[in-house]
Amino acid sequence: MCAGPVREWVDLGRQPVSNAFLKPEEVDSETFFRLAVGICADCTMVQQLEPMPTDNMFRADYPYRSSTSAGLRSHFEEVARQLRDTELTGVDDLVVEIGSNDGIMLHTLSAAGVRHLGVDPSAGAAAAAVARGVRVRVDFFDERSATEILATDGPAKVIFSANTVSHVADIDTVFRGVDRLLTPDGIFVFEDRYVSDIVEYAYFDQIYDEHFYLFAVRSVDAMVARLGFELVDVERIPIHGGSVRYTVARPGSRERRPSVARMVEEEARYGIGEHETYLRFGRQIERIRTDLVALLTDLRDAGRRVVGYGATSKSATVTNYCGIGPDLVPFICDTTPEKQGRLSPGAHIPVRPYAAFSDPYPDYALLLAWNHAEEIMAKERQFVEQGGRWILYVPHVRIV
Known part of the structure; x- marks a missing residue:
């Protein structure tokens, strides 16, 4: 950029091309x-x-x-x-x-x-x-x-x-x-x-x-x-x-x-x-990873079904940094035809059409498209009415 020294503050590990959904x-x-x-x-x-x-x-x-x-x-x-x-x-x-x-x-x-x-x-x-x-x-x-x-x-x-x-x-x-x-x-x-x-x-x-x-x-x-x-x-x-x-x-x-x-x-x-601000941010990212993996593991071990909602570019960072694969999230549903029937980058979680979300509804949905949360939650009222719960992970891991 300006040729000044750049000091690293976080390493999110080995990551794929975020929008390369794979055959x-x-x-x-x-x-x-x-x-x-x-x-x-x-x-x-x-x-x-x-x-x-x-x-x-x-x-x-x-x-x-x-x-x-x-x-x-x-x-x-x-x-x-x-x-x-x-x-x-x-x-x-x-x-x-x-x-x-x-x-x-x-x-x-x-x-x-x-x-x-x-x-x-x-x-x-x-x-x-x-x-x-x-x-x-x-x-x-x-x-x-x-x-x-x-x-x-x-x-x-x-x-x-x-x-x-x-x-x-x-x-x-x-x-x-x-x-x-x-x-x-x-x-x-x-x-x-x-x-x-x-x-x-x-x-x-x-x-x-x-x-x-x-x-x-x-x-x-x-x-x-x-x-x-x-x-x-x-x-x-x-x-x-x-x-x-x-x-x-x-x-x-x-x-x-x-x-x-x-x-x-x-x-x-x-x-x-x-x-230092970013070093603190890096430590917060590590806590989120620990908490999210623990939650998904506990839900799986308890026999609960969790699916991903939104095969976003952002989800590549989450799934690969946290080591989340099909064993924890069997599939991600998405409305984009170009992504459907493919595997998510790096983590290789199957991407299914939007209709798969309600056929049948899962126990929990990991909201990977959180930047559209208000729009999505308004659209998916029936999911909640039938007992479904959303999992959010920023700014901290929680169930809503």
Whole structure:
């Protein structure tokens, strides 16, 4: 990042590609890496020490689809409306989204007649977006692709990205592309999980291969300044257990809002830039592992049936770090067709269609998609009415 020394604070062990849900015949060729995380002593950026190659993570068959969540659909519809009403007001303004996935955000802008382009390396996700009427370039976003987009579409008034910028270890390449493509008065807006919330609520499973960086306002402020930009606004948003929306512009082109300094001060009070804060977090992660494995083992030994709910990327960290396999959780149910009939990464727990959850209901459900807990629990009232109980593991292990 800034070439400062990075001090390790946790090692979550041997981990797989978090979204590589396997066919049974693919088990022997699975890719693993060491998931260790540190903090830069100079810029305080929290980052992995051994990145997984990007091509291994974001393949043509990348299975994640943002639109499967009603909460995310609502969120990105609002993002699109806000950008349309405040920034994309010119008749020919262009918005480019980095990591457009299945077009959940750009679909709203496309329907409003806004000139747009999504950039995503997953052919499968891009096809889903095209089916929604979204223009997509199947590619990684960097200086090369930005130059080609500039030649064909012209400069972008807005470049947007959600839960993607933190994925790129060589983040300089993204900002060189932004520099090439953005208009002089344009903005680069990106959303990502907030490390302060991750620490406060022990969301340790937010650490997986794709999340190479865990952003704080202070570290992002230093990062964008080093790369020739200015952080002009920040806003806390509730998705994914707590995220921040960062607005970046060319230096001097926009007024810097008081929210930036205010959040930097808050982080300092809570020790978000200090190595010891993360060492304590690492010890809390160890306690969660001990407690969760003990609970699942006791339930199994008592003849209780536990299934997983939500074959999320996060679940790869939980199952592999904790050593949870089919002996403790026989299967995980999930609504994503691309994951069904496959095995979970590393732990090789079968992933079954959503209908399997109620055929019949289990005694307990391990909620791996906890960031959608409110939506899921409202949907699954009958499970509880018939005696089912939820197992949650962040910020601590408990049955609800």
